[in-house]
Amino acid sequence: MKQPRRVIAITGAGGALGSALSRQLAGEADTDLVLSDISRSSLQETLDALRAPDATAPGARVEDLTADVSDAAQVQAVADRAVERFGRLDVMISNAGVLNPNGRIHNLSTDDWQRAFQVNVLGAVNAIRAAVGVMRPQKSGSVILTASVAGLTAWSHSAPYCATKAAVIHLTKVAGLEYARDGIRVNCVCPGTFLSSIHHGLPEDALDAIAAKHPLGLGDADDLVGAYSYLAGRASRWTTGSAIVVDGGYSAR
Ligand SMILES: NC(=O)c1ccc[n+]([C@@H]2O[C@H](COP(=O)([O-])OP(=O)(O)OC[C@H]3O[C@@H](n4cnc5c(N)ncnc54)[C@H](O)[C@@H]3O)[C@@H](O)[C@H]2O)c1
Numbered sequence: 001m002k003q004p005r006r007v008i009a010i011t012g013a014g015g016a017l018g019s020a021l022s023r024q025l026a027g028e029a030d031t032d033l034v035l036s037d038i039s040r041s042s043l044q045e046t047l048d049a050l051r052a053p054d055a056t057a058p059g060a061r062v063e064d065l066t067a068d069v070s071d072a073a074q075v076q077a078v079a080d081r082a083v084e085r086f087g088r089l090d091v092m093i094s095n096a097g098v099l100n101p102n103g104r105i106h107n108l109s110t111d112d113w114q115r116a117f118q119v120n121v122l123g124a125v126n127a128i129r130a131a132v133g134v135m136r137p138q139k140s141g142s143v144i145l146t147a148s149v150a151g152l153t154a155w156s157h158s159a160p161y162c163a164t165k166a167a168v169i170h171l172t173k174v175a176g177l178e179y180a181r182d183g184i185r186v187n188c189v190c191p192g193t194f195l196s197s198i199h200h201g202l203p204e205d206a207l208d209a210i211a212a213k214h215p216l217g218l219g220d221a222d223d224l225v226g227a228y229s230y231l232a233g234r235a236s237r238w239t240t241g242s243a244i245v246v247d248g249g250y251s252a253r
Contacts, residue, residue: 007086008232009034009078011069011127012096014042016196017146020221021093021228022046027056028229034082034089036067038096061086069096069123072130079130091232092131093144094124099198102157116160121167128175128186135184143179144231145172145188149247152190165190169243176241185240189227192247194219215249223248 008025012018014037023046025031037043043064049055050062063085067074082089098119100112124145135141150158151165168188175186193199193210195218211218227246230236245251 003030004088005030005032005086006090006232007032007034007082007088008091008093009036009082009089009131010093010095011036011067011075011078011123012146013037013046013064014039014044015095016194016198016221017191017224018095019046019049020225021095023049023055024222024225024229025232026050026060026062028233030059032061032063032086034063034065034078034085036065036078038066038068040066069094069126070118072126075123075126075130076133079134083134088138089131089134089141090138091142091144092127092135093146093228093232094127095146096123097146097148097198100158100160104157105159108160113160116164117167120161120164121171124168124171128171132179132182132184136179136182139183141184142232142236143175143184143186144228145186147172147188147190147243149190149192149245149251152243152245152251172243173241180240185231185236187231187236187239187242187244189224189231190243190245190247190251191224192219192245192250194221194223196221213250213253214247215252217248219246219248 013022013035063081067078100116131143145168147168148165150162151169172188224246227244
């Protein structure tokens with residue numbers, strides 16, 4: 001029997017990692033994509049990259065929509081689009097995330113905390129909820145959340161980011177347990193630092209200091225895609241509740 005094409009949804013698809021993931025996965029066999037981002041212009045850049053002459057996405061069909069991951073209805077619309085257009089959803093990649101302004105805890109506002117939790121934690125919860133609504137009847141699926149090494153190690157001046165990424169790692173474990181019997185795997189990736197708009201405005205010496213903590217140097221978004229590709233595919237069929245660290249050796253110290 002012919003296998004159905006694989007359908008992958010990616011949030012935050014307009015960012016550095018979201019774009020790298022979109023380009024990689026669009027080039028994999030029999031794969032269609034539903035790409036979303038809160039920013040229409042960033043999303044358009046990813047769509048343009050997929051349509052560039054050197055893109056390796058020969059057969060991929062791509063749907064796109066703007067969606068704010070902190071709003072459950074908008075993430076539901078991402079899953080709904082996958083079903084309406086392609087009839088299924090096999091992989092949900094929760095990639096959208098925000099890094100707060102730097103500050104010690106007493107200098108951070110309630111708004112700073114709420115924004116970090118709404119995007120980084122509630123965004124991941126909304127992705128799980130929308131995905132399992134489709135995947136449970138299918139009895140199969142893979143949900144991939146995006147944490148960070150900041151969820152494993154403490155960074156001063158970044159409490160909301162560290163706390164929310166730690167929450168994503170623990171959410172991954174609970175969701176992995178809860179949905180295993182439904183045939184749904186839930187894992188997360190913990191990237192080390194790779195250059196993206198998250199670092200805009202950081203002085204050069206601050207970036208040098210971060211780079212020095214990575215034995216293999218600063219990463220590039222393309223350095224992360226292999227882990228997501230593994231978790232999206234059959235090779236990871238016995239992996240759930242896991243946090244996969246891809247960090248250039250950062251956390252080995
Ligand atoms: N860059 C790094 O060093 C690094 C390290 C570890 C983890 N991460 C994580 O990787 C993920 C991708 O980050 P990136 O570095 O590519 O950053 P990025 O800023 O390039 O991309 C993030 C994307 O998310 C989108 N976004 C922000 N808020 C959103 C919302 N509420 N709803 C929907 N989309 C929203 C942005 O528009 C942007 O396109 C994030 O979860 C980030 O925390 C990044």
